[in-house]
Amino acid sequence: MLSMAAVAAQTTFKEPPVTNEAWTKPFPGFRVVGNVYYVGTDDLASYLITTDQGHMLINTGVGSSVPMIRASVESLGFRFGDIKLLLATHGHWDHVGGMAAIKRLTGARMLMHEADVPVLEDGGNSDFRFFPKGRGTVYEPVKVDRRLKDGDTVRLGATELTAHHHPGHTRGATSFTFTVRDGGRDYRVGIINMNGINEGVLLLKSPGYPRIVEEYAQTFARQKQIALDVFLSSHAGQFGLHDKYKAGAPYDPNRFVDPKGFRAAVERAEKNYLDQLQKERQGQPSR
Ligand SMILES: [Zn+2]
Known part of the structure; x- marks a missing residue:
């Protein structure tokens, strides 16, 4: 295997400067539950799911965080x-910026909602916004090896994830649920893509994503149907990493384990959506 420096040298890609310090601030790797580990940064969550057939990695943070993820x-x-399988909760550079480099380093396959x-294959250029x-x-474009659809399962060793299409934040935003056994008990784990609205996005006027307003609403309804014990998400702040980690x-x-926190997080996101929708309908600026 090549050194990190050699791999970095294989690409000429230069990502934009990171202005949010928490995105690249190191955070210690730790075991969340069973075979699920947190290997992300202070704010950008990455999850390693280990099996006896190799591992899955969900999300990478930005490209420059790859050495940190590796160290974790x-x-x-x-x-x-x-690492055999790469997955992501959505195709924004703060979650998939390191995919191309990690794919090169490990030979893992990239799986993404269709x-x-x-966006993954053009490095974010076709972002509807x-x-x-x-x-x-x-971000460095990455070739997708398997296109996921809602309800598809992804299996490695004894772990089987179910992919849930939760569009809105992006067209292909996805959550993953699976069951982990630990200490004689089953834990339903959800790595949920919270359905936030990026600044400047209009629910009633997004020509690059005409169905955005309906798809957001469907995602809130579907997320309320998910029963989970362990609540994880794309950003540390969304599931309260800094309050829960000691x-x-x-x-x-x-x-x-925080089913109530999950429910509350979905309801908060839905309230933001409804508030923005009302403002847009009244013709006020969205933010
Ligand atoms: Zn995003």
Whole structure:
């Protein structure tokens, strides 16, 4: 395997400067529950799901965080090269910026909901927010090897994830649910893409995504149907990582059990959506 520096040298891609410090601030890797580990940064969540057939990695943060993710994986006693499957909750650069590099480093396959395949493969240029002009490439494009649809399952070893299409934030935003056994108990784990609205996005006037207003509403309704124990998400702040994690505390599989927090987070996002929708209908500026 090539050194990180050699791999970095294989690409000429330069990502935009990161202005949010929490995106790239290191955070210790730790075990969440069973075979699920947090290997992300202070704010951008990445999850390693280990199996005896290799590992899955969900989300990468920005491109420059790849060495940090690798260090986290190795600090937990796993081999970075054993990552076999790459998945993501949506195709924005703060979650998939490192996919191309990690794919090169590990030879893993990239899986993505079919509606976010175009953005992954053009590095974010076809992001609906910049239609029709295009955004320009903001992360290194990555070729998708398997296109997921709602309800598809992804299996590796004894772990089987179900992909839930939860569009709105992007066309192909996806949540993953699966069951983890730990200490004789089953935990229903949800890595949920919270349905926030990026600044400047209009629900009633997005020519690049005409069905956005309906799709957001459908996603809230569907997320309320999900029964989970362990609540995880794309950003640390969305599932309360910094409140729930205790540095140096012994492993506790119940630490991230929070069905009520999940429900409340969905309701908060829905309220923001309804508030914005009302303002747009009244013709006020959205923010
Ligand atoms: Zn996003």
